[in-house]
Amino acid sequence: MRCPFCANDDSQVKDxxxxEDSTSIRRRRQCSSCGARFTTFERVQLREVTVVKSGDRREAFDRSKLEQSISLACRKRDVSADRIDRLVSGIQRQVETAGEAEVASQRIGEMVMDGLRQLDSVAYIRFASVYRDFSEARDFEEFASTVQEAAANERS
Incomplete structure (x- = not known):
């Protein structure tokens, strides 16, 4: 593993x-050149999945892009990084175990929407505003009212 401090290719695993959710292995490493310590995470990848985007563009599934978009929706909200990581891991697991070599980006977007709806209503609305391409304040109002109605129905 390359050291992020000195770029040396040799490091030792110390721990x-x-x-916590057993979806990855956390490794503490020490660089054999500069002695710096750093942490890496190792995750299981079940299969290569291609994401089919609009206009039939295709690209490899990228966990970091998924994590970045969910983190952006949850920014400045009381949602821990651990909960975000669990949501990302759950979506990745669904995508990889679906048995398909390709998955539509819309399907991944719906999985994110479902997860954020349960995680944080503000993050859910933020993500929906980009995902569903809200263009006016009225779009926000209508969507927010459906979120409020759904929350009220769940409480009753």
Missing amino acids: SRPT
Whole structure:
């Protein structure tokens, strides 16, 4: 593993343990050149999945892009990084175990929407505003009112 401090290719694993949700392995490493310590995470990848985007563009599924978009929706909200990571891991697991070599970006977007709806209503609305391409304040109002109605129905 390359050291992020000095770019040396040789490092030693000092400690390994599963993460809390057991979806990855956390490794503490020490660079053999500069002695710096850093953490890496190792995840299982079940299969290569291609995402089919609008206009039939195709690209490899990228967990970091998914994590970045969910983190952006949850920015300045009381949502822990651990909960975001669990949501991302759950979506990745669904995509990889679906048995398909290709998945539509809209399907991934719906999975994110479902997860954010349960995680945080403001993050859900933020993501929906980009995903569904809200163009006017009225779009926000209509969507927010449906979120409020759904929350009220769940409480009753």
